Amino acid sequence: MSLLRFTRRATAPLVFASSLLALSAGAQTAQQVTVTATRVPTPVNQLAAEVTVIDRAAIERNEGRTLVELLAQQAGLQFASNGGLGKTASLFIRGLESRHTLLLVDGVRVGSATVGTPSLDNLPLEAVERIEIVRGPMSSLYGNGALGGVVQVFTRQAPQGLSANAKVSAGSNSYGQLAAGVGYGERVFDVAVQAQHTDTRGISATNPNVPFGSYNPDRDGFRQSGGSLRLGWRPAGDWRVELLGLHSTGLTRIDDGPGADARAELLNEIVTLSARGSVLPGWKTRLSLSESTDAYDTLASASAFASLGTIQTRTRQASWENTTATPLGTALVLIERTSEKVARPGAPFSVSERDIDALALGLNGNAAAHSWQASLRRDRNSQFGGITTGALAYAYALTPAWQLGASYGTSQTLPSFNQLYFPGFGSPTLQPEEGKHAELSVRYSVGEHHLRAAWYDYRYRGFISSGPQPVNLPKVAIDGLSLSYEGRWRELDLTASYDHTDPRNATVGNANFGKQLVRRAKQALRLGVDWEGGPWSAGATLAAFSHRFENAANTTRLGGYGTLDLRGEWAFTPQARLGLRVNNLGDKAYSTVLGYDQPGRQAFVTLRWVMR
Template identity: 30%
Template sequence: NTSASVRLSHELAGGAEVFGTLLHSEGESEFDATQKDWYEFTHHASSIGIRGNLTEQWLSTLKVAYSIDESERFGGIRSKFNTERNLLDWQNDLSIGERHLLTLGADYQNDRVNVSDDYLERSRDNVGIYGQWQTNLDRHDLALSLRRDDNEAFGRETTGQIAWGVRLNQDWDFYAAYGTAFKAATFNELYTPFVDFSQFGFPGSYVGNPDLRPEVSETYELGITFESGMLYLDAALFETQVDDLIVNAGGIDRRPENINDARIRGVEVNLMLRNNLWTAAAAVTHLQHEDRNTGKKLNRRPDSSLRLDLDRHWNAYSIGSTFMAEGSRYDDVDNQDRLGGFALLDLRASYRITPEWRLSGKIQNALDKDYETIQGFNQPGRAFFVTLNYQQR
């Protein structure tokens, strides 16, 4: 795998900014089945844009983006799967007085697919318009947003969100939010070519599902935050109800499918403690998730997860570690194939050679833990990374 990433920006006369990003990765994946097979793949994402003030209160941003996802399989089975996306986005931020911000915009997205199998639909367009109003009223913050999408494949859909926060005292804040969402199936989910997993030593197959329906969801959230001195705390309760949730079926038939009525409830707590030398952070999530028609748990989702970060900084040096643990999950929608939980440890260190140059190293999965998040597909073992970074301010 060989990859490169670039991010550039330049301020023009008059204050406008031209910016661009590029991420490109290509390589080859080889595996032993009944005979030698391999994939060649290319991933690319790039964008270019300009932002600037048209008036003192009006900031406008125009961006064009392009991305591709290409893979071709050789050997016992030959297949091709190439997708392409073009995006045009125009966003306008209008400051109204000192307390109000109005955002208005529109975007256009075009997706194209070229696969070895024969499908009637090979491209689709999506046109969206959106707006958001944010305001601060003394102790209260309020945000209202609305979006309208016209998707060539799935029709028109309106989504939105309302969020409110209030400062209870100097240290405590309370917030509440409600939002709706719409998600169309990707071309990868619709049209991935057929793969026979018996070549890998276990039964089953995987193929896209051109009959997938789009997801429609609504989410409720309540939370509190505390910040005082070295301590920060954020705790939230949430519930998401999804119609036609898109999941991979797992088990023998691994094609994507819709779950008519799904519900995800959870609690999430984030805690951070820091001083001049040490930073410690913890994040805990616990979920209750189910297919409400069958009572089964949603597949490939752990009930609980934990992350602990500890870092120490002094002079030009820093060292740190991340401990992450996830509970068990089911690979299939019928809850027959259970995958065990796992715990991972990452280690890192860095040295700032000069104000511009920094040398970093990382050991990922330092204990070389064997684990799976999808049945039959091992996750990477111990890996070492060395990074040399240059940044001119």
């Protein structure tokens, strides 16, 4: 069955879900709370934006999957990757570029200002407690890079008392992982430490179709060591002083031509010191200082175009955030300064650093059946001057079950240092990208069943083209429909989503007018089911994507594909669990980037222990 015929049936799970909803009764379940969507804790059901929270249990169910593969299981998200673990990967939210996604770890920006993309390849997932995803324009709260959405990762925090965990995992392609953590929490002080080590021989990242003669049939493995530290102190009242740290190093083997064991070292470091608490009743403040480092050190290469040495981005950020209770809701005032400094092998860029000063205002409130969000931000940066972005969102509960939502926002993303200044590649006349986003949504939520449909229409000015000597395209358009369902039927937890996204060049007169943007599939279907009975649990995930194109002219086609993952677990004691997972059960051969392979069938056995 072709994917197109397959996706014609995509609404079937949602029709089935609607039937379940019609039969269900009872009070609504407790809603999840997000801090990313408004920068203050807000119940998800009060937001017009589409928000997903991936908890620790969901992360553990995805053994062997990369961070971008985990994210791409969610509605509206897709990925492209140059191989498996530790290889360069891109994340597309609703058809946008990877550079349009802002990645935060505990509120700290994590990314490369040289290529302008989030650092998705080297984060230690065993250090992660949960992940929040917000789709849509977030520049009015977060500034540069949040044009299409925000992914925020939260590291583990110690619960009350003494806690500990350990894990050992083994699998295909000589995969092995060891992880352990310990924590202690009490009223005044808490500490949590988590560490992991991963090693795999991997697969050959390339196949003979790869451009520029980069094919090398050897295995391209990955070795990573990383961990996190969180220290908390409560000196008085609700005040909390917190020190956070994350460190991860990875050694990845790559294919850039025969004749050398090409490899590179990845480094990500984050340090944050913050203090938060109440100044007066109804007024809370948070001060934070942070530094993040993203480095890519090419140790050996077979390519004549590669330079040995380190490409590095160092980002420093200071912010003062205040929230105040008002009759219209919670008001936010944010003052922030961000400094980015980059370095590369050989001669430095003509410009190698930039400073961004920002003031942001927000309002988040609800009354009876109404809820609203508003935000406005002014960024002044040392390269392009001042940029103002804003957003408005409104949701109305027709009944306790039905909610309508609407939003409109503007956004911006700065060109990366490579796009501007890389010798023989960059264009120093590039200007920031600017977007206008509109969305309408309807949500139905009763009992344990939640159904959401969203239509979105995005328009961009100055969209930066890919490849050497990039230019600002006058117009790019993206519109689409996203349907998602999650709920519980008897002993089964069910999820389903279908996306139709049309990302295209809308510049009249351009040679590629009307062509699909590269490496995005127009259609995506995901189905998931999990069952638990006593000490036993099992689950399956099906993901299917239509074809995509490798080039802007749409002459090089990458075929659609579907994968099926199976998992099972046995809790043989209250503290210990033994799990088995098989990814890509059908051993489907597919590529999300021309000439780069994705892993075939892989199996993993995992033993977990948690102190109880």
